[in-house]
Structures are given as C-alpha cells and as structure tokens.
Amino acid sequence: TQFAPSPVAMFAAFGRKAAPARAAVPANATLALYYGPDRRKWLGPFSDRSTPDYLTGELPGDYGWDTAGLGADPTTLARYREAELIHARWAMLGTLGCLTPELLAKFGGVQFGEPVWFKAGAQIFSEDGLNYLGQSGLIHAKSILAILACQVVLMGAVEAYRAGNGAPGGFGEGLDSLHPGEAFDPLGLADDPETFAELKVKEIKNGRLAMFSMLGYYVQAIVTGEGPVENWTSHLADPFANNGLTAIITTQFAPSPVAMFAASGRVSDNLAAWYGPERNKWLGPFSDASTPAYLTGEYPGDYGWDTAGLAADPTTFAAYREAELIHARWAMLGTLGCLTPELLAKYAGVQFGEPVWFKAGAQIFSEGGLDYLGSSNLVHAQSILAILACQVVLMGAVEAYRVNGGPLGEDLDLLHPGEAFDPLGLADDPDTFAELKVKEI
Numbered sequence: 001t002q003f004a005p006s007p008v009a010m011f012a013a014f015g016r017k018a019a020p021a022r023a024a025v026p027a028n029a030t031l032a033l034y035y036g037p038d039r040r041k042w043l044g045p046f047s048d049r050s051t052p053d054y055l056t057g058e059l060p061g062d063y064g065w066d067t068a069g070l071g072a073d074p075t076t077l078a079r080y081r082e083a084e085l086i087h088a089r090w091a092m093l094g095t096l097g098c099l100t101p102e103l104l105a106k107f108g109g110v111q112f113g114e115p116v117w118f119k120a121g122a123q124i125f126s127e128d129g130l131n132y133l134g135q136s137g138l139i140h141a142k143s144i145l146a147i148l149a150c151q152v153v154l155m156g157a158v159e160a161y162r163a164g165n166g167a168p169g170g171f172g173e174g175l176d177s178l179h180p181g182e183a184f185d186p187l188g189l190a191d192d193p194e195t196f197a198e199l200k201v202k203e204i205k206n207g208r209l210a211m212f213s214m215l216g217y218y219v220q221a222i223v224t225g226e227g228p229v230e231n232w233t234s235h236l237a238d239p240f241a242n243n244g245l246t247a248i249i250t251t252q253f254a255p256s257p258v259a260m261f262a263a264s265g266r267v268s269d270n271l272a273a274w275y276g277p278e279r280n281k282w283l284g285p286f287s288d289a290s291t292p293a294y295l296t297g298e299y300p301g302d303y304g305w306d307t308a309g310l311a312a313d314p315t316t317f318a319a320y321r322e323a324e325l326i327h328a329r330w331a332m333l334g335t336l337g338c339l340t341p342e343l344l345a346k347y348a349g350v351q352f353g354e355p356v357w358f359k360a361g362a363q364i365f366s367e368g369g370l371d372y373l374g375s376s377n378l379v380h381a382q383s384i385l386a387i388l389a390c391q392v393v394l395m396g397a398v399e400a401y402r403v404n405g406g407p408l409g410e411d412l413d414l415l416h417p418g419e420a421f422d423p424l425g426l427a428d429d430p431d432t433f434a435e436l437k438v439k440e441i
Contacts, residue, residue: 028194034060034201041065060197061204085178088207095210098217102229116227117217122286222284271431274300274438281305300434301441325415328441341373 033040036057041047041064051064054072059081071077098117105115113134114120124130129142141147162177175182179200181190190196220231234242272278276297281287281304291304294312299321311317338357345355353374354360364370369382381387402414412419416437418427427433 028197031194031197035062035197039063060200061208082178085204085207088204088211091210091214092207095213095217098214098228102227106229106233116230118221118227125286125289222282225284271434275302275434279303300437322415325441 032038034057039057039062041051043050047064050067052066052069052072054074054077055062055064055066057064066072071080101110101112101115101117101120104110105112111134112120113131114123120130124141124144124147129140132139132141175184179190179196189199217228220226220228224231226234231242273280274297279297279302281291283290283304287304290307292306292309292312294314294317295302295304295306297304306312311320341350341352341355341357341360344350345352351374352360353371354363360370364381364384364387369380372379372381412421416427416433426436
C-alpha cells in the first residue's frame with residue numbers, strides 16, 4: 001500500500017531550480033527506505049558490491065542497478081532519468097487510454113465506435129476513416145499523415161515549452177523541467193517536501209509498471225487479437241485454459257521430435273495457418289500492406305516480415321534461409337550442451353570435472369588442460385589451436401558432405417535430405433513433416 005496508485009505529483013516541485021546536492025540520509029524513516037545509502041536495493045542484502053558509487057540514492061526509484069554502466073556520466077544519467085520519467089508518464093496515460101473505453105463498454109454499457117484500443121486506431125485505414133469516440137462530430141480523421149503532423153506540432157510545442165522553461169509572458173520561466181510545481185500543482189501535492197519525495201517514488205514505480213504493461217498490451221494484441229480487458233476476463237473465467245502458456249499460444253510450437261534431416265512433402269489445407277497467403281503474419285490482421293510480395297508463405301516460419309528487404313532477391317533469400325536453419329540447429333544443440341551437464345550435476349549427482357559450460361571450456365587454458373567429461377581417458381586437450389584445427393577439419397568435412405552430397409546423400413535435399421537421414425520416419429507423412437519444419441525453425 002506504500003505504492004498504491006494515488007494522485008501523482010507529475011508537475012509538482014519544491015519550488016524553483018536549485019543546484020544538485022549530494023544524497024543524504026533522510027530524516028523520515030519511510031523515506032530512508034527509498035533514498036540515501038541505506039535504501040532498498042535490487043539484490044537486497046547482497047547489493048553492496050554490485051551498486052556503483054555514482055548511484056547514491058538521490059534519485060527516486062534508484063535501486064542501485066546499472067550493470068551496463070549507462071549512468072556513469074552524470075550528464076547522461078540526468079538525460080536518461082528525464083527520458084524515463086517522460087516515457088513513464090506517457091505510458092501511464094496510454095495504459096488508462098487502452099483500458100478505459102473497453103472497461104466502460106464491457107461493464108458500463110457505454111457505446112463506442114470501437115472500444116478495443118488497437119482496433120480503434122486501425123479504423124483510420126478504413127474507407128470511412130476514424131471517428132473519435134464513435135462520433136464524427138468530435139474528430140473525423142482519414143489521413144495518418146495528417147494525424148502525425150498534428151502530433152509532431154502539438155507535442156513538439158509542449159515538449160519545447162517544458163524543456164525551455166517558459167512561454168511568452170514568462171509563464172513557467174525558471175521552473176524545474178520535470179517537476180515545475182506552482183501553477184502546475186493546483187492540488188498542492190508538493191507543499192510538504194516529505195510527501196512529495198514519496199510521491200516521486202510512487203510515480204516512477206507506477207510508470208515503470210505502466211511501460212511493461214504497454215508492452216504486454218502489444219504482445220496480447222498480436223497473439224490473441226483481443227484487448228487487455230477481454231484477455232483479463234477470459235483468464236478469470238478459466239485461468240488454466242486461458243493464459244500465456246495454453247495451447248492457443250504455445251502448443252502450436254510445442255517441442256516434439258524435429259525432422260532435422262527429413263524430406264519435404266506437399267502441404268494440406270490444415271496447415272494454412274503457417275503456409276500460403278492466408279498464414280499467420282507478424283502484424284496479425286494489419287499485415288497485408290506490410291508483407292512483401294516475395295514472401296509468399298512457401299518457407300516454414302515465414303510471417304511476412306522483411307522491412308529491410310533482405311530477401312528481395314530469391315538467391316539471397318535461399319542463402320539466408322539456409323544459414324538461418326543451420327545456425328538454428330547448432331544453437332539448439334549448443335543450448336542442450338550448456339544445460340545438460342549442469343542439470344545432471346546439480347539434480348542427479350553426476351560428477352563432472354566442471355559442469356558449467358564456459359568454465360569447462362576455459363580449462364583448456366589451465367596448466368593441466370581440459371579433460372572431456374572430467375575423464376582424461378576420453379579427450380585430453382591442452383592446445384586451443386589443435387582444437388580449432390580439428391573443428392575446422394571435421395565440421396568442414398561434414399558441411400562439404402551436406403552441400404555437395406555423398407554416398408548416402410546424393411541428389412537429396414541439402415537441408416532436409418530424408419531417407420537414411422530420417423531413421424525414425426518423421427517425414428513419411430507430408431503434413432506432419434510440414435508442421436515439424438515450422439516447429440524446428
């Protein structure tokens with residue numbers, strides 16, 4: 001309840017600009033939890049060694065986390081905080097803007113032209129355009145370029161006013177650009193400094209949550225095609241059937257035996273969701289105008305996204321797909337190789353010389369060298385150059401065999417050869433194999 005939503009001092013301040021001061025220990029015990037050297041930090045009692053010196057607890061919402069060192073420069077830190085706070089405020093307004101029409105339409109019986117946020121915005125591309133709140137007498141818009149121009153002018157003017165500290169007549173001159181106060185604080189939220197310091201923490205915490213919420217709204221819209229309220233009520237009605245891990249989302253790509261070396265076949269109608277012109281695309285129902293003509297849905301995993309035009313040339317497209325699939329297969333094997341020894345050592349009691357993948361590899365630089373699986377009788381290596389040479393020869397031979405064919409692979413498909421390379425018969429059924437190729441990529 002310390003951070004329950006409450007009126008946020010978005011434009012409140014202690015007063016006029018003052019020179020920045022070093023963070024001191026707050027006199028108020030509650031504020032000492034969020035400001036100063038003894039504030040709460042991101043790793044709790046284990047944070048001391050991981051908190052940079054430049055994060056002193058002066059800023060609200062400073063939990064001592066900056067592993068990338070983005071705030072090491074004071075000027076850069078101030079700029080990032082300003083950007084974070086402005087984005088947080090817009091996200092809080094955007095979250096309310098996405099929720100309110102849908103809540104009112106679903107539970108309050110209020111009629112809108114379209115209450116779901118992304119569907120409402122998409123109406124501007126329709127023949128009749130967009131009517132604000134479903135009323136043509138309020139705002140009728142048919143041009144996205146006109147809307148963009150208005151936003152640039154209006155929001156640019158407001159931002160220039162905020163950053164420039166003033167308007168004609170001296171209104172706002174000399175006030176803090178993030179918390180101006182005075183006329184921008186009609187409720188007097190900043191009259192008490194301690195209350196205001198607490199409100200600033202609430203604001204940045206709620207704003208960070210709102211930014212993540214907006215990201216969630218975007219993902220929900222793409223995956224389910226429904227608004228956040230509808231997704232929420234569906235989840236409440238049946239939490240186990242309607243959530244981010246249910247069949248409607250994840251079982252389309254659930255792990256199963258992958259036809260890594262199986263041969264391709266024809267595709268039937270029940271695979272139309274993943275192949276052909278009516279397949280699922282990256283922007284859902286709004287993808288038609290953004291899907292290049294050369295992405296026809298022939299390849300598994302083609303969602304119609306190529307904003308950079310990398311696949312416009314068919315030969316280049318085929319080369320990229322080949323490289324993507326080979327890298328994907330090695331990545332899947334590599335992931336298993338990283339996880340399996342550590343899992344076996346931690347939960348099954350299997351003893352390895354070193355189960356952690358990067359520490360195991362680093363042993364080759366030690367005086368005793370590297371023993372594969374901790375046993376010198378398997379592979380004992382002391383030269384990284386020898387390992388590299390073996391990898392080049394062995395992997396090069398395998399790749400040359402794959403590309404050029406061989407005694408077992410002559411005239412077979414380079415990526416899905418099948419036959420002797422499909423001992424489990426995963427490609428015997430063309431429809432099953434077409435689905436497995438989507439799961440693999």
